Amino acid sequence: MPKRKKPSQIYLAWERIVFGDDKYSSESRQTWAALWQQHCEGEALMGTLISDAALLCSLGYDQAAHQGDWHAAKERIERYFQHPKWEANEPVSQLIAQALLSRALWECGEENPALQLWVSLIRKLGKNQRLACLLVLHELLAICQSGSETGHARNLFSGVVREVIEKLTKTKLPPLEIPENWQGFTYGELAALLESARTARAKKESQ
Numbered sequence: 001m002p003k004r005k006k007p008s009q010i011y012l013a014w015e016r017i018v019f020g021d022d023k024y025s026s027e028s029r030q031t032w033a034a035l036w037q038q039h040c041e042g043e044a045l046m047g048t049l050i051s052d053a054a055l056l057c058s059l060g061y062d063q064a065a066h067q068g069d070w071h072a073a074k075e076r077i078e079r080y081f082q083h084p085k086w087e088a089n090e091p092v093s094q095l096i097a098q099a100l101l102s103r104a105l106w107e108c109g110e111e112n113p114a115l116q117l118w119v120s121l122i123r124k125l126g127k128n129q130r131l132a133c134l135l136v137l138h139e140l141l142a143i144c145q146s147g148s149e150t151g152h153a154r155n156l157f158s159g160v161v162r163e164v165i166e167k168l169t170k171t172k173l174p175p176l177e178i179p180e181n182w183q184g185f186t187y188g189e190l191a192a193l194l195e196s197a198r199t200a201r202a203k204k205e206s207q
Contacts (some may be wrong), residue, residue: 010039010052014059023059024066032059040079050085054093061100074104091128095121099135106143111154118160122167133167134201140164141194149188158185165197 007015013035017028039048040056048056060076080086080097087094098121105114118140121132140161144153153161 008049008052010035010048011055014052014055017059024063029063032056032063036060036076045079045083048083050083050089051093053083053086054080054089054097058097058100061104065104070104070107074101074108077101077104092131095128095132095135099132099139102136103139103142106139111157115156115160119163122160122164130168133164136160137164137168137194137198141191141198144187144191144194147187149186149191151187153185153187153190158190161185161190161194165193168197168201 057080061073064073102117
């Protein structure tokens with residue numbers, strides 16, 4: 001039997017924060033900041049394993065997003081893509097980081113780059129396409145639920161919602177009733193459609 005790889009010190013520190021009493025507490029944020037300064041700032045990033053950098057970047061993103069500081073969240077997750085070996089990281093981590101970046105871009109007012117990233121994710125080919133669609137669905141749903149239900153979404157945003165649902169219905173989801181005219185949809189209406197897609201998937205997976 002091969003010897004099990006010992007977790008890194010960064011992983012163990014990340015684990016204590018994430019599974020501790022409160023990962024959003026002042027103490028947790030200070031602990032993360034010290035790790036970030038030591039392992040992700042400046043040239044220190046070059047000497048940090050990409051797997052460890054991914055943990056610190058995603059946690060920093062999460063803490064900033066929780067406080068509504070989307071510019072900080074964006075800067076932290078972008079640091080992942082500044083690592084020289086991010087493209088060699090395992091595909092699932094890459095997808096997660098890209099999904100987080102897409103939400104930060106949108107919240108920072110960079111809507112077109114966010115839309116472009118969502119489209120590139122949901123059109124990925126291969127075994128991870130369904131996961132990419134589910135990650136995008138999660139971010140789209142969060143955006144729809146965080147704003148005004150009666151606010152009208154951009155047609156391009158509605159188009160991405162439609163494509164995500166269609167991609168998923170072609171895989172494991174049962175057919176959904178998708179309206180032909182997607183112009184003028186409110187965020188509340190889109191949220192309901194995304195929620196129905198997620199619920200249908202959960203039922204299908206449980207069978």
